[in-house]
Amino acid sequence: MFNQFQRCGLSSLCLVTFLCLPAQAAETARPPSSPRNDRIGVNTHFAHRGPYIENYNIERTIPVIAELGVGWIRDEISWGRYESVKGTYVLPERTRQWIDAAHEAGLKILLIFNYGNDLYADRYDAGAYAKAVAHLAGELKGKVHAIEVINEPNNFGFGKYYGGAWNGLPKDGQPAPYVVKYTNILNQAAVAIKAVNPEMKVIGMGAPAPANYRMLALGIVPEVDGIVDHPYSNHTVPEIVPFASSEGILKRDGIAVADEKGTFASFVRMYRDQSAKHSGPKELWFTEFGFPTQRSHTGKKGVFSGFTEDAQARYTLRRLAESLGLNVAVSVIFDMKDDGTDPHDAEHNFGLMTNGDQSRLKPVYMAVQRFARFTIPYRVADTPPAVEVFASNSHIDQWPIIWDGSKLASDGSIRTYAFEKTTATGASEPLLLVWSTERAGGDVQPRVADIEITWPNPMAVKSVRAYDFITDTWSDVKFEPKSGTRLWLSNVTVPDRPVALIFSDK
Numbered sequence: 001m002f003n004q005f006q007r008c009g010l011s012s013l014c015l016v017t018f019l020c021l022p023a024q025a026a027e028t029a030r031p032p033s034s035p036r037n038d039r040i041g042v043n044t045h046f047a048h049r050g051p052y053i054e055n056y057n058i059e060r061t062i063p064v065i066a067e068l069g070v071g072w073i074r075d076e077i078s079w080g081r082y083e084s085v086k087g088t089y090v091l092p093e094r095t096r097q098w099i100d101a102a103h104e105a106g107l108k109i110l111l112i113f114n115y116g117n118d119l120y121a122d123r124y125d126a127g128a129y130a131k132a133v134a135h136l137a138g139e140l141k142g143k144v145h146a147i148e149v150i151n152e153p154n155n156f157g158f159g160k161y162y163g164g165a166w167n168g169l170p171k172d173g174q175p176a177p178y179v180v181k182y183t184n185i186l187n188q189a190a191v192a193i194k195a196v197n198p199e200m201k202v203i204g205m206g207a208p209a210p211a212n213y214r215m216l217a218l219g220i221v222p223e224v225d226g227i228v229d230h231p232y233s234n235h236t237v238p239e240i241v242p243f244a245s246s247e248g249i250l251k252r253d254g255i256a257v258a259d260e261k262g263t264f265a266s267f268v269r270m271y272r273d274q275s276a277k278h279s280g281p282k283e284l285w286f287t288e289f290g291f292p293t294q295r296s297h298t299g300k301k302g303v304f305s306g307f308t309e310d311a312q313a314r315y316t317l318r319r320l321a322e323s324l325g326l327n328v329a330v331s332v333i334f335d336m337k338d339d340g341t342d343p344h345d346a347e348h349n350f351g352l353m354t355n356g357d358q359s360r361l362k363p364v365y366m367a368v369q370r371f372a373r374f375t376i377p378y379r380v381a382d383t384p385p386a387v388e389v390f391a392s393n394s395h396i397d398q399w400p401i402i403w404d405g406s407k408l409a410s411d412g413s414i415r416t417y418a419f420e421k422t423t424a425t426g427a428s429e430p431l432l433l434v435w436s437t438e439r440a441g442g443d444v445q446p447r448v449a450d451i452e453i454t455w456p457n458p459m460a461v462k463s464v465r466a467y468d469f470i471t472d473t474w475s476d477v478k479f480e481p482k483s484g485t486r487l488w489l490s491n492v493t494v495p496d497r498p499v500a501l502i503f504s505d506k
Helices: 058-066 093-104 126-139 158-162 177-196 209-218 247-253 264-277 309-325 363-374
Strands: 037-043 070-078 108-114 146-149 201-205 226-229 283-289 330-333 387-390 401-403 406-408 414-422 428-436 447-454 463-468 473-476 478-482 486-494 499-504
Touching: 037 108, 037 283, 037 309, 037 363, 058 093, 070 093, 070 330, 093 108, 108 126, 126 146, 126 177, 146 177, 146 283, 158 177, 177 201, 177 209, 201 209, 201 283, 209 226, 209 264, 226 264, 264 283, 264 309, 309 330, 309 363, 309 414, 309 428, 387 414, 414 447, 428 447, 428 486, 463 486, 486 499
Parallel strands: 037 070, 037 330, 070 108, 108 146, 146 201, 201 226, 226 283, 283 330
Antiparallel strands: 387 447, 401 406, 414 428, 428 499, 447 486, 463 473, 463 499, 478 486
């Protein structure tokens, strides 16, 4: 499901960028016809058989997703089930049922065309795969909006089938064989899909970033719309990924994919630089990330910490907020429901809700619902204002994690990003999202900071209010215009989850 070699720490100064969010809190429920946030989605398992069928009962689960306010469902179809007789393509009835139900609920579908097919001597025959996925793209035109070409080719048999290191590390001057093979499959599939359905988004790669970099260097055809990555934070805070550039990481991967602190922001920037260098896709699709809530067990050691449900909610919002601020095309949370009932297994505890017939919504569900609806009308500000934050770093994480020679730890910095929306009168309405990057759920009070913002006309601001997505509460913020074009916000509470600052001229 996810890459095994990712997790985070933190970095940054108290001088940051600036983020803005919407002006009204959302109610707790909406009919399925309400607007959805097309930059956010959830992973589901409607396609799986066995116990998943009951866990993902279509009639019960689709309405819960529809009320969440996200725009996308990500699920899969097995190539071998779609083409069980060579050259004959049949959509499984259950697949058709959940796709129809999601479509009727107004949800977009990102469908992974997954796994190999034993009908062919080469289980991942590129030409046969391209024909099959193109047929699927035509059959589901109007109901499926994006196709992902194979999930995590480093995992689930593909990487083992063709060989090579998980990170694509070259041997004898050649990239890992699975990297070369997958690049060929992706390119052929994208061309075939677009020939049948030009409106279908085609995304791919989905291996760890060092391997994806090597795919980009091999050359990706223009028909591929987006790069897929699964930037899990594993053991640390969401503003860090486990690829901090260090001697150990460079020795392991042979390539740097993040800065020396492993910041998520540098990870995004460097992806874009690598893709632009090789004329690759412009969009980034992070189709899996999440924070499991399993309890530790003396007999089990994994690559994921077990977070409290409260921390899961806060970290999920922080990743969504930063992804929006960095213009990531789509971020898909893993996953909608817990995959099992083992309280000690990370794989069983990623959900926004618990497993089974009597599923319980975790706090993260309501947090995502508020955030998704709240941010629908906002886009990254065309000309973001300069923002300077003055706060102590008393919340710095004192227990960093060492990962292949990299030191990953929250530095207690404060993140901000700027958004705006166009009002009915044509005016631009800005908002500010701000949060502390400390570890969630500490034993100290939230930080307090003064924030200075460049503002075209600070005298026009009549009120500043803060909205908290976790507590669903509003509060007033003290402010005053300064000389020139500066607006000074004093004693702003900056907690460990995003808070939206709303500026009004009324």
